[in-house]
Amino acid sequence: xxxxxxxxxxxxxxxxxxxxxxxxxxxxxxxxxxxxxxxxxxxxxxxxxxxxxxxxxxxxxxxxxxxxxxxxxxxxxxxxxxxxxxxxxxxxxxxxxxxxxxxxxxxxxxxxxxxxxxxxxxxxxxxxxxxxxxxxxxxxxxxxxxxxxxxxxxxxxxxxxxxxxxxxxxxxxxxxxxxxxxxxxxxxxxxxxxxxxxxxxxxxxxxxxxxxxxxxxxxxxxxxxxxxxxxxxxxxxxxxxxxxxxxxxxxxxxxxxxxxxxxxxxxxxxxxxxxxxxxxxxxxxxxxxxxxxxxxxxxxxxxxxxxxxxxxxxxxxxxxxxxxxxxxxxxxxxxxxxxxxxxxxxxxxxxxxxxxxxxxxxxxxxxxxxxxxxxxxxxxxxxxxxxxxxxxxxxxxxxxxxxxxxxxxxxxxxxxxxxxxxxxxxxxxxxxxxxxxxxxxxxxxxxxxxxxxxxxxxxxxxxxxxxxxxxxxxxxxxxxxxxxxxxxxxxxxxxxxxxxxxxxxxxxxxxxxxxxxxxxxxxxxxxxxxxxxxxxxxxxxxxxxxxxxxxxxxxxxxxxxxxxxxxxxxxxxxxxxxxxxxxxxxxxxxxxxxxxxxxxxxxxxxxxxxxxxxxxxxxxxxxxxxxxxxxxxxxxxxxxxxxxxxxxxxxxxxxxxxxxxxxxxxxxxxxxxxxxxxxxxxxxxxxxxxxxxxxxxxxxxxxxxxxxxxxxxxxxxxxxxxxxxxxxxxxxxxxxxxxxxxxxxxxxxxxxxxxxxxxxxxxxxxxxxxxxxxxxxxxxxxxxxxxxxxxxxxxxxxxxxxxxxxxxxxxxxxxxxxxxxxxxxxxxxxxxxxxxxxxxxxxxx
Numbered sequence: 001x002x003x004x005x006x007x008x009x010x011x012x013x014x015x016x017x018x019x020x021x022x023x024x025x026x027x028x029x030x031x032x033x034x035x036x037x038x039x040x041x042x043x044x045x046x047x048x049x050x051x052x053x054x055x056x057x058x059x060x061x062x063x064x065x066x067x068x069x070x071x072x073x074x075x076x077x078x079x080x081x082x083x084x085x086x087x088x089x090x091x092x093x094x095x096x097x098x099x100x101x102x103x104x105x106x107x108x109x110x111x112x113x114x115x116x117x118x119x120x121x122x123x124x125x126x127x128x129x130x131x132x133x134x135x136x137x138x139x140x141x142x143x144x145x146x147x148x149x150x151x152x153x154x155x156x157x158x159x160x161x162x163x164x165x166x167x168x169x170x171x172x173x174x175x176x177x178x179x180x181x182x183x184x185x186x187x188x189x190x191x192x193x194x195x196x197x198x199x200x201x202x203x204x205x206x207x208x209x210x211x212x213x214x215x216x217x218x219x220x221x222x223x224x225x226x227x228x229x230x231x232x233x234x235x236x237x238x239x240x241x242x243x244x245x246x247x248x249x250x251x252x253x254x255x256x257x258x259x260x261x262x263x264x265x266x267x268x269x270x271x272x273x274x275x276x277x278x279x280x281x282x283x284x285x286x287x288x289x290x291x292x293x294x295x296x297x298x299x300x301x302x303x304x305x306x307x308x309x310x311x312x313x314x315x316x317x318x319x320x321x322x323x324x325x326x327x328x329x330x331x332x333x334x335x336x337x338x339x340x341x342x343x344x345x346x347x348x349x350x351x352x353x354x355x356x357x358x359x360x361x362x363x364x365x366x367x368x369x370x371x372x373x374x375x376x377x378x379x380x381x382x383x384x385x386x387x388x389x390x391x392x393x394x395x396x397x398x399x400x401x402x403x404x405x406x407x408x409x410x411x412x413x414x415x416x417x418x419x420x421x422x423x424x425x426x427x428x429x430x431x432x433x434x435x436x437x438x439x440x441x442x443x444x445x446x447x448x449x450x451x452x453x454x455x456x457x458x459x460x461x462x463x464x465x466x467x468x469x470x471x472x473x474x475x476x477x478x479x480x481x482x483x484x485x486x487x488x489x490x491x492x493x494x495x496x497x498x499x500x501x502x503x504x505x506x507x508x509x510x511x512x513x514x515x516x517x518x519x520x521x522x523x524x525x526x527x528x529x530x531x532x533x534x535x536x537x538x539x540x541x542x543x544x545x546x547x548x549x550x551x552x553x554x555x556x557x558x559x560x561x562x563x564x565x566x567x568x569x570x571x572x573x574x575x576x577x578x579x580x581x582x583x584x585x586x587x588x589x590x591x592x593x594x595x596x597x598x599x600x601x602x603x604x605x606x607x608x609x610x611x612x613x614x615x616x617x618x619x620x621x622x623x624x625x626x627x628x629x630x631x632x633x634x635x636x637x638x639x640x641x642x643x644x645x646x647x648x649x650x651x652x653x654x655x656x657x658x659x660x661x662x663x664x665x666x667x668x669x670x671x672x673x674x675x676x677x678x679x680x681x682x683x684x685x686x687x688x689x690x691x692x693x694x695x696x697x698x699x700x701x702x703x704x705x706x707x708x709x710x711x712x713x714x715x716x717x718x719x720x721x722x723x724x725x726x727x728x729x730x731x732x733x734x735x736x737x738x739x740x741x742x743x744x745x746x747x748x749x750x751x752x753x754x755x756x757x758x759x760x761x762x763x764x765x766x767x768x769x770x771x772x773x774x775x776x777x778x779x780x781x782x783x784x785x786x787x788x789x790x791x792x793x794x795x796x797x798x799x800x801x802x803x804x805x806x807x808x809x810x811x812x813x814x815x816x817x818x819x820x821x822x823x824x825x826x827x828x829x830x831x832x833x834x835x836x837x838x839x840x841x842x843x844x845x
Contacts, residue, residue, distance in 0.1 A: 424467020504722025
């Protein structure tokens with residue numbers, strides 16, 4: 001079937017019905033499951049009604065019809081490799097059934113082998129017909145002459161079949177991250193298949209994928225110097241690994257690397273050909289309309305990338321790509337921005353921008369109709385109202401009904417706008433473009449992956465409930481070290497209900513059990529949960545805030561708060577090191593990459609920054625302590641260097657050399673990135689023991705704090721664990737929700753400061769708004785405008801909290817505080833009693 005016809009079918013059918021409903025029909029608005037029955041596919045010992053698939057003298061053949069899709073054959077070959085890794089037995093991939101046991105693999109309607117089984121009524125595939133990316137895995141007796149038992153994998157389409165094959169691999173214990181994070185599967189001497197049929201799909205989101213971005217510091221140098229030095233670039237060898245990862249994660253879409261360091265994806269026809277072989281839907285970012293990499297492909301004068309003055313030149317540029325990629329499965333981005341992720345040039349007024357963007361989209365669709373499919377409504381297209389484009393869209397851009405509107409976050413994990421009921425009901429529906437990594441204002445975060453899964457889950461489930469069900473794309477930077485976040489994002493895209501109502505710790509425990517084994521899952525989940533919480537309060541890339549020109553700025557933390565933070569990190573590192581001793585040797589590399597490295601290096605980054613800050617503050621008056629702090633800062637820098645060297649040169653035998661930069665890696669884009677911290681010379685430092693003793697001996701974090709979860713009486717609020725300070729935040733989904741808390745003031749002159757999460761309320765931007773009443777007095781309205789790019793927004797995303805002081809200082813005694821939401825989607829994080837000097841620090845911050 002032509003790709004456009006497939007897309008039209010997908011739009012006409014439901015990508016999100018419940019597990020039992022596989023037939024095409026109107027999209028369901030009820031929560032869905034895209035998951036199989038809970039019984040595992042394999043056992044380690046004989047089971048009633050089952051059969052032995054692999055064991056001593058028992059090796060299945062993998063049977064794939066040669067006329068089936070290339071991606072199915074690729075998946076089968078990978079499964080052969082996986083079986084050998086797990087069991088030591090090599091399974092041949094064959095075209096004709098052979099041997100007593102086999103795995104039959106194929107696409108319904110595309111594999112004569114599978115169709116013969118169906119015609120013989122050996123399997124009920126009625127719910128597969130016409131479904132999007134669905135599959136079944138079933139045991140069948142005597143499926144072919146000479147074959148006694150078979151495990152049969154049938155996909156509704158080519159990706160469904162491939163997903164089914166990789167699901168078999170996961171059921172054997174092969175993690176999707178086996179190659180990318182060195183997750184060595186546990187050896188199994190025998191595999192027994194359980195009888196029954198396991199049904200999967202369709203996915204909750206139709207197009208699910210990642211954007212490989214800002215690759216200059218990790219993926220690119222690694223590909224150039226380590227993985228593919230013959231190519232000297234990110235090319236087919238690297239993309240083959242990325243495509244396989246996507247399929248193992250049940251994803252189907254890629255926006256490829258696009259920075260100036262990397263050759264444009266389509267500059268080498270082998271890249272697009274390979275994507276088609278792997279059934280990966282290729283798209284392009286919000287800044288790269290019509291699958292064009294403007295940074296590397298626009299060869300004319302940059303000033304002529306202007307649709308107002310050079311429409312014919314730009315149209316010809318777009319049409320060239322439409323012609324060359326017409327035969328591939330693609331997700332076409334319509335609209336226009338500047339050459340390198342900047343605003344569209346040409347028009348000056350908002351009215352002019354709206355008119356020009358309307359014309360651009362109309363002309364792009366003419367190009368697509370002429371070169372790809374005459375029925376342009378059947379071509380997958382997206383429009384991304386990113387940054388300034390959102391304002392233009394709100395001013396009246398007419399996005400065609402069949403084009404998916406892909407709503408962006410604010411680059412820091414907070415989705416700027418959710419689809420209205422009318423927008424969600426459009427034929428093209430809605431989607432989300434979400435950042436797990438970012439290069440840009442006010443400060444980037446590309447070194448470590450620190451966005452808490454709890455935040456991603458809260459935002460993405462809300463987006464799905466609001467109708468964002470056609471496209472989900474996550475900006476994952478270099479892929480490493482965003483393995484956990486990427487996996488979580490794509491698991492929700494496949495099955496939106498898998499983590500609905502579950503806590504961050506529950507997800508981390510489950511993910512750890514699947515990837516690092518169940519023995520240490522609970523402890524490792526606790527370590528990672530604390531890692532995310534500490535770094536959410538202040539990312540390691542954001543310790544210095546805000547950098548203005550060349551001036552340095554002290555943090556807003558009080559000395560007691562600094563000590564409490566460093567003490568928490570020191571405890572976390574100590575427990576991580578102790579736990580690492582219990583990790584099996586086969587998983588030590590994976591443990592280091594996924595757990596130990598991010599925890600230890602973020603702790604060292606905090607020690608380096610705050611100890612250096614302490615040195616600067618004390619050197620003129622308390623030299624002994626200052627030099628001890630200087631020693632701690634220098635020691636922390638040495639730790640960062642050593643951990644980075646270990647990542648490059650010792651882990652997996654040097655497999656990841658050049659992948660993990662030591663932030664800051666270079667001076668490129670320096671206004672958006674952390675700068676080297678001036679450290680004292682060796683002669684000016686001393687043993688850090690005194691400074692560390694001071695850190696460990698500080699017991700109070702400063703101002704009394706009342707976390708949101710302490711509110712005892714609430715109406716219309718729900719608790720979300722794992723995001724914000726403390727244990728979590730309380731979120732009101734509608735106006736008029738009440739929270740009541742009793743606070744005790746013990747010190748004169750303390751004022752009440754309220755902190756909220758900088759999420760966006762429902763609707764078009766608006767503002768976060770609360771009424772706060774103390775002791776039954778008239779409520780005070782507290783609000784925070786949500787203007788992306790403003791200083792208040794910048795402070796909010798770097799602190800991951802917005803604060804405001806309420807009323808006059810409170811006298812000692814007990815006071816009742818009542819908080820009422822004035823808008824939906826308000827997240828209260830904490831109340832704090834603060835002294836005037838602390839208020840002054842934060843107001844000047």
